[in-house]
Amino acid sequence: MGNNNLIIENMADPQALERLYRKEPEIFKKAFSYAWEHNPDSQVLAAWHERLYFKETEHTEKTSLPLKNFLFMGILAILAGISSRIIFHYVEQEAIAPINLIFGVLPFIAAYFVYNSKPRKNVIYTIALLFLVSGFYLNILPLELKDSTILAYLHLPVFLWVLLGLAFTGNEHGIGQTRLAYLKFNGEFCILYASMAISGMLLTALTMQLFSFVGMDISQFYFKNVVLFGAAALAIVAAYLVSGNLKLSKNIAPYIAKIFSPLVLVTLIVYLITVIWVGKNPFLDRNFLLSFNGILLSVLAVTIFSITESGKDEKKNISDFINFALIVLALIIDSVAFSAIVFRLSSYGITPNRLAVLGVNILIWANLIWIMITYMHFLKNKTGPLAIQNAVTKYLPVYGLWAAFVTFAFPLIFK
Structure with a gap:
């Protein structure tokens, strides 16, 4: 009780309280609870309470929340x-x-x-x-x-x-x-x-x-x-x-983006040259047109993945030029696929599949144009990487709306 009285008696003397604490910290801490209980309005004791128990409270919160x-x-x-x-x-x-x-x-x-x-x-x-x-x-x-x-x-x-x-x-x-x-x-x-x-x-x-x-x-x-x-x-x-911020996946993802993007770019260039060489025609070959659109979606996914993993670095590097080349390549593929589906619509009429593919191609084409323009500005030092990322993120609801339209409206329209 003597220590309790000393704490209460010296509430207005911070130096005396500090001296008591340094002399016998454990006894002071035990005695403090009595003083705090009987003087809950004291600002001095409130500060001491945070000093004595803040770390314990913080530790408890940190351990209980993950659990x-x-x-x-x-x-x-x-x-x-x-x-x-x-x-x-x-x-x-x-x-x-x-x-x-x-x-x-x-x-x-x-x-x-x-x-x-x-x-x-x-x-x-x-x-x-x-x-x-x-x-x-x-x-x-x-x-x-x-x-x-x-x-x-x-x-x-x-x-x-x-x-x-x-x-x-x-x-x-x-x-x-x-x-x-x-x-x-x-x-x-x-x-x-x-x-x-x-x-x-x-x-x-x-x-x-x-x-x-x-x-x-x-x-x-x-x-x-x-x-x-x-x-x-x-x-x-x-x-x-x-x-939960697992470091394994977060550390690996940027490296995969940097390694995978150039491999995809080289593979697609070789593939397109081969397609032209063997004379494949997406305007007449339906299955080839579908595979062409599948390639387009894959390139778009790789490009977006690479952009999201590029971070906020204002400095340009080889990855940015590879991303830009992928975007241009995807735009070429999309333009060909778009032309082919318009040709098939005009030649063979409207079907659910053709209309859905047309809609997807239009959406992707518009998104790629936006991304390409912002990337050009970035490469010319007219804007930062945030503009590129906005071109990707702000377009996401558009894909969701089109997917909802096809999901809920097409079965009703094309009974």
Whole structure:
């Protein structure tokens, strides 16, 4: 009690309090609780309270928050695995379309993003409503594989991917840097998920071999109940690790972008020269036109990945010139594909497939023009890398709107 009285008696004398603390820190700390309890309005004791307990509070918060995130991630991963297994059962029965399997994963990743970003209620309600509407609409479509239905199946994941971006960005969905962070997340997520999936495949091969030694074929059971569950749960785990600033994927992604971009550029140049040499014609060959558009999408994805991993460095390097060459090459491919689809529309009439491909080509062409112009300004020192990144991020909702239009409107228009 003597120490308690000394602390209370010297509340107006900071030097005396400091002397008492340095003389016997542990006793002072124990005695302080009595003084603080009886003088909660004292500004001096409030400052001492922060000094004595701030580190402990900070440490507690730092340890409890990751634990909560980990537990929440674990629950979502289990739910994703169970949901995917249930959905697969109905897919096997041919009661629903296989595309429904995305609802065993994406809503749970969205839930984790919402948990992290803490968006406003109207944003949460919008995300939840659009997921519900998408799932309901998808399952009232006829299971017959008509062109319009297949297009809806192909475009729905794109729409849900943009919706996932809304969950990731939360209240900052209009900010370019937050959208850029979402694009970076996708690149790092793919790298990490692929790495873990390879490990999973090795484990699967080992398990199959071990059970084959005792004369048991567990392949079907293992795929339905372990591989499917694990693939869905692994997506949630990968999202958690990347969101938690896992250094492995963040350190690898820029190097992959720098190595992969020039390889893609050289491969495509050789491929286009070969195409011209052998006389392939996308105007007359439908399958070749589809592959041409597939190449276009691949080049666009590689270019965007490379741009998002380039950072904010104002200095130009060889990667920037490679990116610009990829953009120009993609623009050439898109122009050829656009001309070919217009030719086929005018020659053979309107079909859902042709109209969908035309729309995609127009959107990509406009986006590539925007990116190319900003890149030219950057290479001429008229602007910084932020303008290039804005040309990428600000266009994302456009792709989402087109995907939504094809998904929800085409089955109604082309019955």
